[in-house]
Amino acid sequence: MAAVQIPAPHSIAFLNRRHRLWIDGEWRDPRGGFQDVYDPASGTVIAQCPLASAEDVDDAVRAARRTFDARVWRGMPAQERARILWKLADLIEANAEEFAKIEVLNNGMPIAFARWMMGSCSHWLRHFAGLTQQIFGRNASAAMSGGGMQVHAYTAHEPVGVAGLIIPWNGPAGTFIIKVAPALAAGCSVVVKPSELTPITALWIAELAAEAGVPPGVLNVLPGLGSVAGQALVDHLDVDKISFTGSTAVGKHIVKSAASNLKRVTLELGGKSPCIVFDDADMDVAIPGAGMAIFANSGQVCFAGSRLFVQKKSYDRVVEGLAKFASSLKVGSGFDPETMVGPLISEKQRERVTSYIESGRRDGAEIVTGGGAAPGQGFFVQPTIFANTRADLKIVKEEIFGPVLVATPWEDLDDLIRLANDTRYGLGAGVFTTNLSTAHRVADRLQAGNVWVNTYGLMHPSMPFGGYKESGWGREMSTEGLEAYLEKKSVFMAL
Ligand code: NAP
Numbered sequence: 001m002a003a004v005q006i007p008a009p010h011s012i013a014f015l016n017r018r019h020r021l022w023i024d025g026e027w028r029d030p031r032g033g034f035q036d037v038y039d040p041a042s043g044t045v046i047a048q049c050p051l052a053s054a055e056d057v058d059d060a061v062r063a064a065r066r067t068f069d070a071r072v073w074r075g076m077p078a079q080e081r082a083r084i085l086w087k088l089a090d091l092i093e094a095n096a097e098e099f100a101k102i103e104v105l106n107n108g109m110p111i112a113f114a115r116w117m118m119g120s121c122s123h124w125l126r127h128f129a130g131l132t133q134q135i136f137g138r139n140a141s142a143a144m145s146g147g148g149m150q151v152h153a154y155t156a157h158e159p160v161g162v163a164g165l166i167i168p169w170n171g172p173a174g175t176f177i178i179k180v181a182p183a184l185a186a187g188c189s190v191v192v193k194p195s196e197l198t199p200i201t202a203l204w205i206a207e208l209a210a211e212a213g214v215p216p217g218v219l220n221v222l223p224g225l226g227s228v229a230g231q232a233l234v235d236h237l238d239v240d241k242i243s244f245t246g247s248t249a250v251g252k253h254i255v256k257s258a259a260s261n262l263k264r265v266t267l268e269l270g271g272k273s274p275c276i277v278f279d280d281a282d283m284d285v286a287i288p289g290a291g292m293a294i295f296a297n298s299g300q301v302c303f304a305g306s307r308l309f310v311q312k313k314s315y316d317r318v319v320e321g322l323a324k325f326a327s328s329l330k331v332g333s334g335f336d337p338e339t340m341v342g343p344l345i346s347e348k349q350r351e352r353v354t355s356y357i358e359s360g361r362r363d364g365a366e367i368v369t370g371g372g373a374a375p376g377q378g379f380f381v382q383p384t385i386f387a388n389t390r391a392d393l394k395i396v397k398e399e400i401f402g403p404v405l406v407a408t409p410w411e412d413l414d415d416l417i418r419l420a421n422d423t424r425y426g427l428g429a430g431v432f433t434t435n436l437s438t439a440h441r442v443a444d445r446l447q448a449g450n451v452w453v454n455t456y457g458l459m460h461p462s463m464p465f466g467g468y469k470e471s472g473w474g475r476e477m478s479t480e481g482l483e484a485y486l487e488k489k490s491v492f493m494a495l
């Protein structure tokens with residue numbers, strides 16, 4: 001086995017700082033105190049997270065408002081904003097290995113995944129840097145003119161204002177960039193609240209953004225508690241837009257709070273995504289594909305393929321194959337290059353996930369493999385597969401956000417579609433088949449914002465990402481993701 005190389009915390013300079021809040025282009029002491037930050041693979045403390053108070057949030061929103069109203073960023077030539085975002089991408093790339101190590105240390109994800117994620121951060125930033133010069137309105141003058149009336153009519157796309165961006169812990173740097181890149185490309189000033197569990201990479205990116213040329217006050221980063229800093233941001237009357245990634249329960253709460261000044265709201269919430277295997281699938285693709293659909297990032301993925309539906313004839317073979325695949329995955333520290341499944345983020349999440357496993361057991365579902373916490377000091381859970389489930393079980397209905405899969409056989413295609421869509425969520429769906437016609441017909445009938453055929457979880461900044469039903473509001477990535485940070489103004493001019 002390859003040697004496990006866990007970097008001593010002191011080998012990563014930024015990690016080892018005394019962390020503070022990034023407000024108006026400088027580090028400020030938090031007024032909400034500090035909280036321990038853990039390495040979930042060992043349960044040891046690696047840093048102190050500064051906690052923003054409501055007053056700190058107010059300071060950051062004022063700074064963002066000032067820069068927005070003074071057109072410090074939005075008034076900069078688009079190509080200059082593009083150059084700065086591109087430079088930030090370069091700075092992240094230059095530090096990508098250190099960033100990846102912090103992500104592993106703080107989130108627990110396998111190092112290969114962390115490296116991919118950091119590469120994606122630079123890629124996504126460059127994509128949106130390009131889009132700064134692709135913000136176009138339309139001209140309806142011809143449609144409105146004639147009969148002695150000459151009108152010049154056009155739409156202008158303008159940045160929505162001060163955007164509050166609330167991000168989770170399951171992909172700290174990636175979820176930061178997915179929101180910050182389009183918001184800055186659009187010309188907004190932003191206040192970001194990273195999860196207090198994983199604040200480090202966001203704070204480092206804030207400092208690099210200043211180095212790249214983002215003016216003070218345009219990008220503020222304030223880790224803190226959701227109930228304090230998150231709530232203060234959502235309640236703030238000078239915030240024009242909230243983009244939130246997290247649980248559906250908190251998403252619904254945010255919608256109610258945002259009603260105060262009718263903030264624009266984008267929500268990327270939970271899922272209980274179906275993964276469907278047909279008899280005609282290439283099983284060498286389908287089995288590891290369906291396996292990683294749920295076990296990647298230990299199941300802590302909003303679009304995790306947590307419900308497996310296998311055509312009856314292949315059911316035993318696929319469930320057996322998946323059980324073998326699951327038990328072959330190495331569970332351990334993300335720094336071990338052989339690790340495929342890292343720890344969960346926290347003791348609390350591990351308890352939550354193992355209590356779901358217990359409920360499945362109590363409800364009479366059959367555990368095919370796994371079935372509880374995995375040994376070690378970290379917050380590990382075994383990749384777990386349930387068979388003989390029923391549609392009304394908690395483990396089938398609710399998002400578990402851990403490495404837990406529920407398997408169900410199906411015979412009739414209409415029944416399958418009904419089962420697959422029988423969820424309040426609608427984020428992702430996987431289809432494994434070699435029949436092109438089947439693939440298209442099923443993709444058409446699935447109620448999900450993202451459908452993957454013979455693959456799972458592909459994302460690209462040129463494709464919109466988001467959910468149907470209770471998986472969210474709006475889209476991220478792509479032009480839709482940019483438009484989420486733009487207001488549209490119609491200008492009518494009689495000539
Ligand atoms: P969560 O409570 O929804 O947290 C997500 C983010 O929202 C965090 O930064 C959180 O801060 C913040 N938040 C909480 N309450 C808030 C409020 N009243 N106003 C504004 N922001 C608020 O999720 P969690 O507690 O970390 O995890 C619980 C479950 O949520 C998971 O098991 C999973 O089902 C789901 N989840 C989904 C995603 C996703 O990608 N869709 C990501 C993470 C979690 P705190 O950290 O202080 O809570």
Ligand code: MG
Binds near residue numbers: 226
């Ligand atoms: Mg929470």
